[in-house]
Amino acid sequence: xxxxxxxxxxxxxxxxxxxxxxxxxxxxxxxxxxxxxxxxxxxxxxxxxxxxxxxxxxxxxxxxxxxxxxxxxxxxxxxxxxxxxxxxxxxxxxxxxxxxxxxxxxxxxxxxxxxxxxxxxxxxxxxxxxxxxxxxxxxxxxxxxxxxxxxxxxxxxxxxxxxxxxxxxxxxxxxxxxxxxxxxxxxxxxxxxxxxxxxxxxxxxxxxxxxxxxxxxxxxxxxxxxxxxxxxxxxxxxxxxxxxxxxxxxxxxxxxxxxxxxxxxxxxxxxxxxxxxxxxxxxxxxxxxxxxxxxxxxxxxxxxxxxxxxxxxxxxxxxxxxxxxxxxxxxxxxxxxxxxxxxxxxxxxxxxxxxxxxxxxxxxxxxxxxxxxxxxxxxxxxxxx
Amino acid sequence: xxxxxxxxxxxxxxxxxxxxxxxxxxxxxxxxxxxxxxxxxxxxxxxxxxxxxxxxxxxxxxxxxxxxxxxxxxxxxxxxxxxxxxxxxxxxxxxxxxxxxxxxxxxxxxxxxxxxxxxxxxxxxxxxxxxxxxxxxxxxxxxxxxxxxxxxxxxxxxxxxxxxxxxxxxxxxxxxxxxxxxxxxxxxxxxxxxxxxxxxxxxxxxxxxxxxxxxxxxxxxxxxxxxxxxxxxxxxxxxxxxxxxxxxxxxxxxxxxxxxxxxxxxxxxxxxxxxxxxxxxxxxxxxxxxxxxxxxxxxxxxxxxxxxxxxxxxxxxxxxxxxxxxxxxxxx
Ligand SMILES: Nc1ncnc2c1ncn2[C@@H]1O[C@H](COP(=O)(O)OP(=O)(O)O)[C@@H](O)[C@H]1O
Ligand SMILES: [Mg+2]
Numbered sequence: 001x002x003x004x005x006x007x008x009x010x011x012x013x014x015x016x017x018x019x020x021x022x023x024x025x026x027x028x029x030x031x032x033x034x035x036x037x038x039x040x041x042x043x044x045x046x047x048x049x050x051x052x053x054x055x056x057x058x059x060x061x062x063x064x065x066x067x068x069x070x071x072x073x074x075x076x077x078x079x080x081x082x083x084x085x086x087x088x089x090x091x092x093x094x095x096x097x098x099x100x101x102x103x104x105x106x107x108x109x110x111x112x113x114x115x116x117x118x119x120x121x122x123x124x125x126x127x128x129x130x131x132x133x134x135x136x137x138x139x140x141x142x143x144x145x146x147x148x149x150x151x152x153x154x155x156x157x158x159x160x161x162x163x164x165x166x167x168x169x170x171x172x173x174x175x176x177x178x179x180x181x182x183x184x185x186x187x188x189x190x191x192x193x194x195x196x197x198x199x200x201x202x203x204x205x206x207x208x209x210x211x212x213x214x215x216x217x218x219x220x221x222x223x224x225x226x227x228x229x230x231x232x233x234x235x236x237x238x239x240x241x242x243x244x245x246x247x248x249x250x251x252x253x254x255x256x257x258x259x260x261x262x263x264x265x266x267x268x269x270x271x272x273x274x275x276x277x278x279x280x281x282x283x284x285x286x287x288x289x290x291x292x293x294x295x296x297x298x299x300x301x302x303x304x305x306x307x308x309x310x311x312x313x314x315x316x317x318x319x320x321x322x323x324x325x326x327x328x329x330x331x332x333x334x335x336x337x338x339x340x341x342x343x344x345x346x347x348x349x350x351x352x353x354x355x356x357x358x359x360x361x362x363x364x365x366x367x368x369x370x371x372x373x374x375x376x377x378x379x380x381x382x383x384x385x
Numbered sequence: 386x387x388x389x390x391x392x393x394x395x396x397x398x399x400x401x402x403x404x405x406x407x408x409x410x411x412x413x414x415x416x417x418x419x420x421x422x423x424x425x426x427x428x429x430x431x432x433x434x435x436x437x438x439x440x441x442x443x444x445x446x447x448x449x450x451x452x453x454x455x456x457x458x459x460x461x462x463x464x465x466x467x468x469x470x471x472x473x474x475x476x477x478x479x480x481x482x483x484x485x486x487x488x489x490x491x492x493x494x495x496x497x498x499x500x501x502x503x504x505x506x507x508x509x510x511x512x513x514x515x516x517x518x519x520x521x522x523x524x525x526x527x528x529x530x531x532x533x534x535x536x537x538x539x540x541x542x543x544x545x546x547x548x549x550x551x552x553x554x555x556x557x558x559x560x561x562x563x564x565x566x567x568x569x570x571x572x573x574x575x576x577x578x579x580x581x582x583x584x585x586x587x588x589x590x591x592x593x594x595x596x597x598x599x600x601x602x603x604x605x606x607x608x609x610x611x612x613x614x615x616x617x618x619x620x621x622x623x624x625x626x627x628x629x630x631x632x633x634x635x636x637x638x639x640x641x642x643x644x645x646x647x648x649x650x651x652x653x654x655x656x657x658x659x660x661x662x663x664x665x666x667x668x669x670x671x672x673x674x675x676x677x678x679x680x681x682x683x684x685x686x687x688x689x690x691x692x693x694x695x696x697x698x699x700x701x702x703x704x705x706x707x708x709x710x711x712x713x714x715x716x717x
Contacts, residue, residue, distance in 0.1 A: 282486040288442055289481075290501040290552060291474035294466075300500070304491050379491055380536040 050376060050383065054369070061365045068361050069121075069354070073114050076350050082106070083130040086348040104130070117354075126355040131347025132340050138351035141340060142359060147230035148218055148336035151248075152328065153321040155256040160263035161314065168271025168310075169303065175276065187268045190261035195324045199258035199331035206254055216333035219248045255332040259324045263317040270313050274306040281305070308379055315371030322360050386458065387415035388592050389439070389560055394452035394462075396434050396443065408434040410616035410667060411452070416560065421586065421593040423607035423624075425600070425639075429661055431616040432596045433482075436562045438462070439594075440479055441469040456560065475505040478553030480582075482565040484545035488537035494521075495533025498552050505556045520551040525581060543574035550581065557589055564596040579605060600643050604628060612636050615664050615672035618691060621699035632698060632705040634679045671703065679704045 084092075084100050101107050105116065120127065126138040133141050171180040207215035219225060219232050225244035227235050233252065236245025278284065279302060287301040326338035333339075337356050344353040376382040396409040409431040416422045424432045437443045439454050439461060454461045456476060464472070473479075481487040489497060498520060499513035508516060514533065521529035524547040537545055546566060553561060563582060567575035583606060586593045595606050603610055603624065610627050612620040612635065620633040631637040638657040659676035666672065667688045674684035681704050691701040 282481060282483060283489040285442055286481060286487045286549070286552075287489070288470075289440055289473055289479040290504070291470040291472065292500060292504055293470060296500060296504075300492060300496075301489055305489070308491075380493075381490060381538050 050373070054373070057365075057369045057372070061362065061369070064365060065358060065362055069118070069358055070114065072354060072357055073117065074110065076348075076353055077110065077113075079348065081348050083348045083350055086131055086346075087134070127351035129349055129352045131349030132343045132352045138349075138355045141352050142337070142355045144230065145335055145337050145340050146359075147232075148334050149322075149325050149329070149338060151231050151233060152252060152255055152259060152334065152336060153318075153325060155252050156259035156321060156324075157263060157314070157317065159256055159260040160267050160317070163260075164264045164267030165271050165307075165310065168268045169275050169298075169306075171268070172272045172275035172279070180272075183268060183272075187265035190265040193261070194327075195258055195262065196327040196331065198261060199255065199328050202254045202258050203331060213254050214251050215254075218251050218334055219244065220251075223247055255328045255334060258331070259321060259328045262320050262324060263314075266313055266317060266320075267310060270310050271306065274309050275302060278302050278306045304378065308375065311371055311375050311378065315368040318364050318367045322364070388418045388457060389416040389594075390453070390455045391415070391435075391439065392453040392455075394435065394438060394454060395450070396431070396438050397449040399447050399449060408616055409438065412611075412613075412616075412618055413452075414611050414618065414621065416592045416594060418559065418592050419586075419590040420608045421595055421606050423603045423610040424594060424596045424613060425598065425603055425610055426613035427598060427661060430613040432598075432613060433564055435613075436479065436564050436594065436596055440473060440477060440562065441466070442479075474501045474553075474558070475556045476558050477560045477562065478556070478558040480546070480549050480553045480561065480563040480566045483569045484542060484549050485537065485569070487549055488545055490537055493534050493536060494540070494548050498533075498548065498555055501552055501555045516555070517551075520555055521548065524548070524551045524554075524585075525577075526551075542570050543577060546570060546574075546578050547581065550578075550585070554585060554589070554591070558591065560592045560594070561586065562594045562596070565598070567602065568597075568599070582606070600639060612639075615661065615667065617667060617672070617701065618699070619673070619701045621691075626696065626698060630696075632694065632700050633702050634677045634704075634706055635673050637706045638676075638678075671701075679706065 083104065084097055084106070088096060088100065105113060108116075117127070124139055126142075128134075129136050129138050129141050167179075167183050171177075171183045174180055203215055206213045214220070223241075223244050225232065225236060225241055225248075226239045228238060229235055232248035233245050236242065236248055283305075284297065284301050287297045292301075322338075325336060326341050328334070329336045329338035330342060337360065340352055340356055343349070344356065392413045394409055394412045395407070398406040398408060400406075412431075412435060414422065424435060426432060434443065438450050441461065441464060443450065450462055452462065456472070461469070461472075488494070495514060495517050498517035499510070502508050502513040502516050503510065506513075506516075518529040518533055521532055526532055526544055526547050532540070532544075532548075537548075540548065550566075561582075566582065567578050570578060579602060582593070585591070593606075595602065597603060607624050610622060610624055611618050612627075612633060614635050620627070620631070620636050622632075627636065628640070631640055635657070638655070641655040642657060657676055658678070663675040664672040665675060665685065669688075670683075670685040671677070671680075671688055674680040677684065679702075683703050687703075689701045689703045691699050694700050694705075
């Protein structure tokens, strides 16, 4: 070169210098790695990194469960009243009280009680229900009721994802359009209106006023359906009792819609914001410059990146679902874990409260672990370096 | 006939609550097969917007594009998005400034190359993958088959730009647009990427539009050079003529601000006075006149037209630098 002896150098007022480039590079890395950073993913070359990570998270799960069980144990017993008053009423004789207290082991020091509880819990024995279903082992109460809540939550989450993600994408691509404004308003209402109220409203309009959907319960009693797993929709499908499956599904609809509003709003808004960010990215422009069809640009280049923060949020929504289930099950009279919780608190059923709360906490932690692993599956920056 | 004919291309960004920006203001130039044309100028003078307009990649909302850009005689500017998608990547390839952000971080490099091959060359997935490996090898990436499965964060800056060049050239386009392809790279890598581009373009007889603010790049790559200022071409000449006899004061200023091997030791570099913030709108006069050492009274009153000089160059100036005055250069 050097036809004229010019040495390569940026001319006056040249564009991005090193500082700016460094900034951009850092921002780019951060934007990808931030959620991962929050997850504390190891950044190693080996696949064993992910395995180690999983093991560590399971270890954390154990610690969380033990700590929670201690706190829960103490906290429940610090509440006024107690299972004895709940069982016998305020006007029971001293003697009968004392007998029951001894029977339940409540006269022993708290740490002894806890120690015994822990020993039994490790064998799967969480004690006997004193209030929700008196006389039934708490574990059995949990297992009986769990499918109803799980069915409801899964359907609610599916609704939230199936509506929230496509709508979030469309709203972002037509930013400021009527669909965008409408869905933003809708999602705001979804967050602002209490689940309890919304559940009542839905029930009133669709079940009572118009009578198009059932008002309560999980399935019509007269159907005589077989219940193998306790998941009624699944049961119906497995046994090919289609009418039973359909009936259970129809019963789920209103509560699931009520329960899905908050997760929907969160997923919708995050998808929208994330898509708005991603369409501005240089790599989307690169994809367009290659003349790829709209489908490939949308799916492979926009959505795959835009889904990263959304995936994390979906895990966090498990919490909202479980707390929302308490209210929803109440309104629609569904014999699930949420109902067991509210009954358990009313009747001071230590055994049932303990097993339900510990189990849901574990589910929450496990779901979020799965979500983190799913995140790593989408984002190679967390798997390799 | 020219491969690409750009005529009177203007791009305006119309924003609510903000003054309209006239980013490109009546630009015309030709690109012939196998030749390299430079678009040179300071940051913000409209180089990228010109290339994005030709590629149909400007944001659709709030953008007014007028004029014409014909590729092999067929108009690009009025294509629908779908029609554009059939030609982008196939007939025109583009390489962008920042290889890090221009690659999708969650899609393997191999897929990002083979997708364009599948799309335009109708190859099966397997053949496209093999072709992608061949391309990676061609742009000088070692161990290409392994690289296909890697992601952008696993590549160095230079490799990333090589991969992007492989994508842009995957369908052997007749025209390649490179928008500051080396600005984000280390100096040693810059030279490698430039020589790779030069080699590929020569080999396949591809026409190249080289966008840069770096006169060194121009000197090493371009046959013809368009100097842009505030959205207009102020000087157009063959590379040799431009460097040996810059006529526009702005071009001359650019050259004076670059160190030269043959300049006397200790001589100060002379950056151009002021900044683009001092510009006046072209409607009122020459946009460069407030910064111009040669400015006359007329410069602030009436904008000069782009005219052909006796030497056959194109020049937009009322009072050009005298040809004899600046000739201190020497070697060729
Ligand atoms: N999308 C946009 N909206 C508004 N103004 C823009 C947009 N893109 C570029 N511009 C403006 O157009 C002018 C030319 O920009 P550009 O072509 O990117 O300059 P460069 O020569 O550095 O590549 C600049 O003033 C820039 O601010
Ligand atoms: Mg630019």
